[in-house]
Amino acid sequence: MESQKDESDGAGDAIATNDASSCRSSSPRHPVPRLYPNIAEVTEDKETTEVKDKEPSETKDKESSETKYYRVGAYFEWVPMNLDEDSRTEESHEPPEGAVLCGTSKKGYSSYVARAYFYNDRLPASYVPRKKVAYAGWNGEAHALADGVEVLVLRDASHEWVPCRKGGYPTDALPTGYSHLGEVTYTGREMYEGSLRLGKVHPSYKKMFITHRGVEVGLSDYEVQVVTPREKSLE
Template sequence: MEGDNTDSAAGEDGVPAPATGSSPALNVLCAICNEFFRANDIVFSTAKCGHVFHKDCLTRWLNRSSTCPQCRSSCTRNRVHRLYLNFAEATEYDDTEPPKMPIEWVAMDLDVHSFPDAHQPPEGAVQCGTNEDGLPTYVARAYFNDDLLPSVYVPEKKAAYGSYACRAYALTDDVEILVLNDCDLKWVPGQHGSFPHDALHTGYSELGEITYMGRGIYEGILRLGKVHPSHKVMYMPHRGAEVNVNTYEVLVVTPRDHAER
C-alpha cells in the first residue's frame, strides 16, 4: 500500500479509502479503510477512546453507527475532534515550551492507578464555592453520554460531579478542569435561563444547545452548576439528585490582552 500507488481501495464495511496524494505514507493505518495515513491527510480522533481515522472515513461511519469503528465504545459526531500532526525536520525551537493559552481545559488523570497527586488541580484552576459537604469545588466539564456537562470538580473526592436527567453523577473519565492564564473573571447575575453575551461557553446538550457555568445559593451554600438557557434554570448535583435554582450568576472570562484593546 506504500509507495506511489494512489488508487483508492475499499476498506472495512465497504467504506472507500480517501484518495492518496504525493505526500509520504506514515506507518499508521486508518482502521476503517485500512490505508496508511499520509502527512497531508485530515485526521480525526474519538474523544473517549482516542482512536484515529481519516475524517471522511469516520464521518461516513458515524452517519450509520454510534460506536467507535475500532473498539465499538460509544461515540457520536459530537465526540470527535481533529488532530493536527506536524511532520517535519526537528528545529532548534522544538525544545522550546509553547506559550500558554489564556483559557485552557486541562484533562485530569483520575484513574485509580494514577500518581498520588494526579488529582490535584493545576495552577490557575478556578475554585469557587463548595459541595454539600463543605469541600472546595472547581470549575470543570466532562463528557457524558452525548453531552458536554459543566461540572463540579472536587479534588478530595477525585471526581467531578454533573447533573443530567434528574440525577447527579460522579465522573472520572473525560474530565477537564478550567485553567486561566492572565485572565480576568467575573460572575454576572442571571435568572430564568438568561446569560451575558460574553459568558464562557462551557458545554453543550445532546441537541447542540450551549450551556454555561453558573453559581448560585442552594440550602445556604454557594454552589457551582450548569446554566441551561432553554430550561430557564441552573442545575446542580446534590446528594445523588439534580436540583435547580432560577436565580444565579454566570461565569465570564476575559483574557487581559483582549481587555486592553
C-alpha cells in the same frame, strides 16, 4: 466512562426540590457531532440575553461561541485530569496552577470549575479534589465522574460572575458545555442551603441545575461565568 452516584452530595436522602425531571423534553432527536453552534436567536437586555428557539438552517452562517473561545486558547485552557484508579496518587488529583476555585460541595469540600464528557453531552461540572471526581447533572440525576474530566485553567485572563435568571446568560459567557441536542450550556454558581454551589446553566429549561443529594435541582436565579483576556479587560 466511569460514573457513580453522587455520594458526596448525599445520594438517597430526601430533597426539598427536584425540578430537572419535569423539564426534560421527550421529543425524539438525533445526536449530532461534538462541536455545536448555539442554535438560537438572542435578544440583548443589558448584560444578559433572552433565548428564543430558531431553526438550525437560519444560523449556519453565524460563528458559534464555542469557536470564538477556542481562538483565545492562549488565555485559558481546559486541562484533562488523570483520575483513573491506577493514577490516583497523592498528586495526580490536584488541580493545576491557575484552576478556578469556586464554592464547595454539599459536605464543604473545595470545588473547581470543570467540565466532563458523559454520553453525547459535555457537562459543566464541579471538580472536588478531596473526592477525586467531578460532579455533574444529567437527565435529572447527579453523577460522580472520573473519566473525561477537564479543569478550567486561566493563563492570561480574568473572570467574573454576572447575575442572571431564568435561562439568561451574558453574550460573552464562557460556553462550557453542550447537550446532545446541540444546545450550548454555561457554568453558573449560586448559594444553596448555605453553600456556594457550581452548576449548569441550561437556557432552554430557564434554570441553572446543581447536583444535590443524588439529583439535579433547578434554580431560577444564579450567576454566570464570563472569562475575558486580561489585555481586553484592561481596555
